[in-house]
Amino acid sequence: MAIPPPPGPQQPGGPYPQDLARGPHGSPGSAPPYQPWGQGYSPYNRPAPVNGLAIAALVLGFLCFLPGVGLVLGLIALAQIRRRGERGEVFAVGGIVLSLIGLALFLAALSSGSAHHAWEGIKSGAHDDGAVFTVRKGECFNAPGGSLEGEAYNIDKVPCSGAHQAEVFADFTLPQGRFPGEEAVTRAAGDRCYALRATYAMDAWAVPADVDVYYFTPTRGSWRLGDRRVTCLFGNTDKKGTLTGTLRSDSTTLTGDQLAYLRGDAALYEALDAVPDDVYAQDDLPRYRAWALRVSTALDDQSRRLRGHSWPQGLRGPVAGQAEALDRARDEWNGAATAADADSFYDHCARGGALLEGRAAVTAREALGLATTPPAPEKGEGQGSADASGGGRQV
CATH class of the missing domain: 1.20.1440 (de novo design (two linked rop proteins))
Structure with missing residues (x-):
């Protein structure tokens, strides 16, 4: 019966290759029924590799990006490290801790509404050959540059009680589909906005003579971003003129x-x-x-x-x-x-x-x-x- 070697690295004076090729009585035969143990038999005795998922978990934890993903990767990395004998436990634990902190901050933002406002800000700032921003019925604003003509990329909301360039009186969404062209969009916006003005300013006598209807429309670029919204505005016909006070006279303001x-x-x-x-x-x-x-x-x-x-x-x-x-x-x-x-x-x-x-x-x-x-x-x-x-x- 062949006797397996003791655990641990092979000691000097152990069997040489030619001895391993002989049977128990020194005659040629098969190798003993055992395999080398541990790294002592590795030709170069290399260190264990660092687990890649542990590194990924740490990176995601630092960036506070997708904290749930960083947490899961960290837990998987720990399990692999213990099973495979790899290194990187510190990276995995660090990624888990940072991901937990990011996840806690994200949940706190959701409960306070900050995440919603942040997303609205992202949508408001997105543009590509046009503008995609949010301004609602009843709000007043000034346009950077002082003009309501041309393309607008952002606006500055101000109280309607003070001087302002425009007041939003309606908005609506154009049908889905391919961009119909600037002329068709402008025509649809004009027809609908003029029809809707009396629903907001019911007292036609209260609308000054120098006030006209303007509108924000999707451009070809913003249409590709999913923008289908038309915003109807009251503005001064004088480019340097402003409005003061709201023009709203509807069921929210009238007896x-x-x-x-x-x-x-x-x-x-x-x-x-x-x-x-x-x-x-x-x-x-x-x-x-x-x-x-x-x-x-x-x-x-x-x-x-x-x-x-x-x-x-x-x-x-x-x-x-x-x-x-x-x-x-x-x-x-x-x-x-x-x-x-x-x-x-x-x-x-x-x-x-x-x-x-x-x-x-x-x-x-x-x-x-x-x-x-x-x-x-x-x-x-x-x-x-x-x-x-x-x-x-x-x-």
Whole structure:
């Protein structure tokens, strides 16, 4: 029977190779049934390698990046080190400790909301040939450089009570899909923003004449980042001008009686804004007649709204006076809808328009606590050339 050597490195005087090739009685035979033990039989006696996962765990722990991953790698590294006899236990333990600290900080940030704000900041700062930032309805801001035109990469939010360049009155999302082109995006933004302005600033009389509609739109670059959002703004038509105070007049700022009055006004101004702006009445009288009939219908609806609302004692007289003025204005617009020629059409429109924003309207508005200065007529208004939609600009 072959006797295995004692544990430990082979001592001098041990069997030589030729002896290992003989049997127990010195005759040629197979090698003894044992394998070399430990590193004492290694030709160069090299040190054990450092575990790679331990190094990775330490690096992730230092960077505080993906602390959960660093923790898992550290635990796996410890297990491998003990099983394989490798080095790097200090690295693995260091990575575990640092990852635990990072994980604790991350959980604390989540509970306090800091992580959410940080992510919003990252999204707000991302841009590629365009801007992706967050500004919400009712917020006011200044644009670096002092202009609302061109591309915007960041903004400076300020209180609406002080001077500011713009006030956000609406936002919406464009459909998913391929970028439709700058012209299509601008057209969609303009149409929708002008339609939404009256939902935020219901009192058209309270909007200064030098205020117009602007909008932030996605660019080709920001579209690739997932940006589909259009932001509608009020801004000053003078590049050096500013706004002061909010223009908001909706259900969040108005009383029930003010809302009842202005809802009738909204339908009327929507009809007035539908005036044909590409031709004159003498060139297409039928279209202008149809428009006048629409205004007349809106006036009849507004008059019925005013009479159907239950007004407090102090408001009944002023509101009743405005309802009577609207009835007279409706008759004039009916005359315009049946006018035989353009001159007659303009005469009826002029008399009807004066009744819409006359003394009765000012008296009723004063009693309600609303703006009492009628909007300034736009250039060309009443002559069939007014652009009722204003002059929005793309940002």
